[in-house]
Amino acid sequence: MSQERSESSDSRSESPDRTRNADRSGDRSTADGRHPLFMPVILLGGLIFGFGLGFSHMARPEIVLRFLQFQDFGLLFVMFGAAIVSGVAFAVMPRYRTRAPLTRKPYGRRLKSFDRNVLVGGAIFGVGWGLSGICPGAAYASLGVGNVTILWAIGGMFLGAYLQGRWRSHRVPSDAASTGAD
Amino acid sequence: MFSAFVDPSVSEALFPRGISRYAVGGLLVGLGAAVIYLGTGIAAGASTFLESTLSYVSDRSRFQRYRSSRDWRVVFTIGIVAGAGLYALTFQSGLVSSSLYEPGTTGELRDVGGVTIWLTDVQPWRLLVGGVLVGIGTRIGKGCTSGHGVCGVGSASKTSIIGVATFLVVAIGTAQLVMALGVSP
Numbered sequence: 001m002s003q004e005r006s007e008s009s010d011s012r013s014e015s016p017d018r019t020r021n022a023d024r025s026g027d028r029s030t031a032d033g034r035h036p037l038f039m040p041v042i043l044l045g046g047l048i049f050g051f052g053l054g055f056s057h058m059a060r061p062e063i064v065l066r067f068l069q070f071q072d073f074g075l076l077f078v079m080f081g082a083a084i085v086s087g088v089a090f091a092v093m094p095r096y097r098t099r100a101p102l103t104r105k106p107y108g109r110r111l112k113s114f115d116r117n118v119l120v121g122g123a124i125f126g127v128g129w130g131l132s133g134i135c136p137g138a139a140y141a142s143l144g145v146g147n148v149t150i151l152w153a154i155g156g157m158f159l160g161a162y163l164q165g166r167w168r169s170h171r172v173p174s175d176a177a178s179t180g181a182d
Numbered sequence: 183m184f185s186a187f188v189d190p191s192v193s194e195a196l197f198p199r200g201i202s203r204y205a206v207g208g209l210l211v212g213l214g215a216a217v218i219y220l221g222t223g224i225a226a227g228a229s230t231f232l233e234s235t236l237s238y239v240s241d242r243s244r245f246q247r248y249r250s251s252r253d254w255r256v257v258f259t260i261g262i263v264a265g266a267g268l269y270a271l272t273f274q275s276g277l278v279s280s281s282l283y284e285p286g287t288t289g290e291l292r293d294v295g296g297v298t299i300w301l302t303d304v305q306p307w308r309l310l311v312g313g314v315l316v317g318i319g320t321r322i323g324k325g326c327t328s329g330h331g332v333c334g335v336g337s338a339s340k341t342s343i344i345g346v347a348t349f350l351v352v353a354i355g356t357a358q359l360v361m362a363l364g365v366s367p
Contacts (some may be wrong), residue, residue: 005291005341014261015314019245020212025265041221047268049214049328052271054208055283057199062288068357073196079331079346081205085212086336089219100223106288108226109337114344121323123317126352133304133362135327136320137228139272139313140259143323146292146299152306160317161232164246167225181348 035102052082053141060142061133068130073179128160202282206316214265215332218258225337227329228262231255274298303367308360323349 056078057063066073094107112118129135134142134153142150197204218226234248249254272278273285275298291302302309320326323345325334330349336341350351 008359038222039254039257042217042218042226042257043339044260045214045216045218047214047265048217049211049258050265050267051269052207052210052212052214052265053262054266055273055287056204056208056209056346058207059266060286060288060300061302061309065304068354069361070354070358072198074199074201077201077204078208079327079335081208082212082215082332083335085209086219086332087212087213089212089216090225090333090337093220100221103222103224105218105223107219107223109339110329110333110342111337111339112334112341114183114341115355117322118324118341118345119347119348121317121319121321122348123323123352125319125326126322126349127193127356128312128315128317128319129349130353130356131209131315131329132309132311133357134309134312135228136232136314137262138324138326140228140231140248140262141266142269145270146261146294146297147289147302149302149304149306150309152317153309155320156310156313156315157232157237157317160273160314160319161229162317163314163322164318164321165236165242168225168243169242172243175214181332 038102049137050080050141053138054145058138058141059145059147061138062152062181063133064135064138065128065133068133076078078098199284199286202296203284206282207328212332212336215328215336219333225329227325227333228259228314229326229329232317233260233321272297274300282335298328305365305367308365317347 053059056074058075058078063072064075066072089108090107097107099106125135132153134150136157137159139150139153143154215226218224225363230248230251233245234252236242237245237247237249237252240246273280273283275296276289278283289303292296292301293299316326320329322328325342325345327349330339330342330345335346
């Protein structure tokens with residue numbers, strides 16, 4: 001854990017908004033003058049991602065709940081199958097190129113700093129996931145397979161993200177000042 | 183192939199629907215994330231879309247800080263919806279079939295103008311309350327099943343591995359409790 005903290009500490013302050021630096025560095029090259037293929041590649045990736053969620057039945061809350069209730073362990077193949085494929089890309093690509101062709105963004109791993117929020121947020125997410133059988137990506141895919149009932153969950157997610165954002169901006173009044181440069 | 187290594191009855195108990203649709207779907211999910219990463223260097227997650235899209239309607243700095251990524255996050259989400267729609271038009275509607283794809287018996291299938299759509303039986307209150315908690319939790323916890331689960335674990339990030347372990351264990355406990363309380367579907 002300490003190793004990871006040192007890996008990622010160079011780009012992060014100890015402010016409560018320490019993830020901002022990571023988010024902004026991720027967004028920096030996409031601000032203006034984007035490569036004409038940038039959006040098509042994002043769309044293509046989303047299409048494959050969504051097709052996979054539909055094909056694997058992860059867009060069906062019942063199947064996710066069956067996994068959580070130990071009735072069908074297939075979900076493990078989805079999550080780890082996906083992590084292995086993306087893991088190969090994350091491990092191999094930086095050896096051949098330093099920067100992504102469409103953004104000139106340096107290839108890096110997805111590393112976020114560890115703190116209590118990872119546990120607290122993960123636990124709250126876990127209760128929601130266990131109650132509903134739905135997570136964000138699967139919820140969007142569920143809409144795609146025709147499941148309009150899932151709009152309850154998507155509406156709930158927006159409400160939750162809004163409430164959390166409101167609560168966070170009240171608790172961190174310096175937030176507005178520190179993002180003034182955006 | 184997998185069943186060759188374990189007792190068929192054990193395999194049947196663990197994977198009553200086989201593993202191929204899960205494995206193939208998972209590989210595609212990973213491939214989608216890899217395509218975006220290879221082209222753009224971005225490790226895409228699905229849950230930041232919630233906050234970044236709120237920046238279109240709220241001036242709060244908490245949401246506005248995602249302004250520069252909000253448009254591609256909308257495109258990514260449209261892609262996910264459309265990709266799942268493509269699956270619905272093909273495999274779900276029976277237009278295309280494969281030995282790797284096992285259709286399910288959950289929920290309700292309905293024919294709408296030649297396309298088979300699927301509807302969940304899970305009660306709306308569970309979806310709504312669960313959705314609110316997912317919205318809060320993924321934002322506090324810095325990621326969801328795609329950000330932590332696919333890209334983070336794929337990056338061998340210890341933070342993500344701990345995050346995934348946390349939400350998996352809590353979700354299993356919650357789902358078991360809900361089932362024990364007799365809430366179904």
